[in-house]
Amino acid sequence: MLKTVEYSRAKKTRGIAVTYRAGNGSNYGTCPASCELNPSGCGASKIDVDYLDAVLDARPVKGVSFTYSHFSPLHWKRKLAANKTVINYSAKTAEIAAKFMRFKVPCVVTVAERFWQGKKKQSVNGALIVRCPAETIAGFSCADCGNGDPLCARLERTFAVGFTAHGASKKKAADPDQRAVAMPVGKRRACTGLRQPRKIRTKPTGINCAALFLDCPRVQ
Numbered sequence: 001m002l003k004t005v006e007y008s009r010a011k012k013t014r015g016i017a018v019t020y021r022a023g024n025g026s027n028y029g030t031c032p033a034s035c036e037l038n039p040s041g042c043g044a045s046k047i048d049v050d051y052l053d054a055v056l057d058a059r060p061v062k063g064v065s066f067t068y069s070h071f072s073p074l075h076w077k078r079k080l081a082a083n084k085t086v087i088n089y090s091a092k093t094a095e096i097a098a099k100f101m102r103f104k105v106p107c108v109v110t111v112a113e114r115f116w117q118g119k120k121k122q123s124v125n126g127a128l129i130v131r132c133p134a135e136t137i138a139g140f141s142c143a144d145c146g147n148g149d150p151l152c153a154r155l156e157r158t159f160a161v162g163f164t165a166h167g168a169s170k171k172k173a174a175d176p177d178q179r180a181v182a183m184p185v186g187k188r189r190a191c192t193g194l195r196q197p198r199k200i201r202t203k204p205t206g207i208n209c210a211a212l213f214l215d216c217p218r219v220q
Helices: 049-056 094-101 167-174 187-194
Strands: 002-005 017-021 064-069 086-091 107-111 121-124 127-131 159-164 207-209
Touching (some): 086 094, 094 107, 094 127
Parallel strands (some): 017 207, 064 086, 064 207, 107 159
Antiparallel strands (some): 121 127
């Protein structure tokens, strides 16, 4: 399933264009079968190269685009380039994110609330983890991030972006022995576009969250 939304009404992505994708017949059909956030026990054994190339070319003129993947960067790191969609590797832990950052891989990671210790950034194994600004600034979204240059859309960056687990995933994120359960990307997730926000941009922002879920649905 592929669903496109011209102006997202979701809290974090409010005002930008987003694309939701789920596997054929299954919300997890395009996820790596080995992904910790895939509770189905099945999934894709390899990345969809044709779709990957289309996503990389989805950057709008005079704009930016970004996405996330649980597939190992070994599958796509060599394809990253300026003027292309930025792929963020969704690392299982901050330590794993720190490892891949040494190879200049853009990374994001979901962490427990206690990870931040009341701060907006933390250092793990020499790598800087910066908390998503939308979690600490009321009414903030991707459209406001970085003055048109969102953190997740920066290819050459020296930090990983951290998202704090909440809802059903909050307790699991706090327990490293728990297998995480991801939010499906099917109809229920796509319907976030139906919620009424306080404000909604009526003009293009030039920011495109191209294929918000390149493969496995993220926990945010």
